[in-house]
Amino acid sequence: MINKKKVYRLCHELNILRPQRKIQTKYPRKLARNRIITDSNQLFETDIKYGYITGEDRFFYIQSCLDVYDRSVVAFHIGLRCEAKDVVRTLQAALLKRQLFEAVEKPVIRSDNGPQFISHIFEKACETFGIEHERIPPRTPNMNAHIESFHRLLQDECLARYDFQTYAEAYEAVSEFILFYNERRIHSSIRDLSPTEFHAKNRITPIPIKEVRV
Structure with missing residues (x-):
C-alpha cells in the first residue's frame, strides 16, 4: 500500500512539486x-492611435484621455510602446490634473476592448x-465617438502632414498639436471656445450647451 505522506515528503525534498498557481481576481466586464x-x-473616453x-x-503610439463634455484632452501618453502600465499612468495623470482622487463622484472611464484595457493591471x-x-461592444466605435473624432483630427491635422x-x-x-487643440482650437459644440477656455469658464459660471448623449 502506497504511503501518500512519504511520497509527498519525498517529492517536496526533491523539489519536484509544482507550486500552486495564484488565483487572480477576475473583474466582470x-x-x-x-x-x-x-x-x-462625468465621462472620460480613452483610446490608442499609432503613427509612423x-x-x-517604426511605429509610435498615442493614448489620449478625453473629457466628453468639455472636449479637453485631459492627459495623454506618447511612446514607442503602449502597455497596460502606460494607460494606467495616463488615467492617473488625468485624475491628478482634475484633482479627482479625493472627489466623491469620479468620472467613468470608457474604452474599447484593446488588450491594454482588458488587462488585469488596468482593471x-x-x-x-x-x-x-466600461467597455464598448466590439465594432461599435460610435460609442467612443468623441475620442474617435479627436484622433481623426490628430491624423488629418498633424500625423498626415509630417x-x-x-x-x-x-x-x-x-x-x-495636443496643446494647440486644448488651448486654441475652437469647437462649435462648446460655444466656439477652446476646451481649456470652456472648462475654466464653466467652472465659474455654468455655460449652457446642448446635452451630450453618449
Whole structure:
C-alpha cells in the first residue's frame, strides 16, 4: 500500500512539486450604456492611435484621455510602446490634473476592448482609483465617438502632414498639436471656445450647451 505522506515528503525534498498557481481576481466586464452627460468629469473616453516614423521605420503610439463634455484632452501618453502600465499612468495623470482622487463622484472611464484595457493591471488600477471602467461592444466605435473624432483630427491635422525622421520629431509634433487643440482650437459644440477656455469658464459660471448623449 502506497504511503501518500512519504511520497509527498519525498517529492517536496526533491523539489519536484509544482507550486500552486495564484488565483487572480477576475473583474466582470461592464458594457458601456447610454448616458446623458451634463458636466465635466462625468465621462472620460480613452483610446490608442499609432503613427509612423519614416526615418526609423517604426511605429509610435498615442493614448489620449478625453473629457466628453468639455472636449479637453485631459492627459495623454506618447511612446514607442503602449502597455497596460502606460494607460494606467495616463488615467492617473488625468485624475491628478482634475484633482479627482479625493472627489466623491469620479468620472467613468470608457474604452474599447484593446488588450491594454482588458488587462488585469488596468482593471486593478481602476478599482484602486475608485472609478468605474466600461467597455464598448466590439465594432461599435460610435460609442467612443468623441475620442474617435479627436484622433481623426490628430491624423488629418498633424500625423498626415509630417514625414517624421526621428521619434523626437514625432513626440514634439504630437505634443504641440495636443496643446494647440486644448488651448486654441475652437469647437462649435462648446460655444466656439477652446476646451481649456470652456472648462475654466464653466467652472465659474455654468455655460449652457446642448446635452451630450453618449
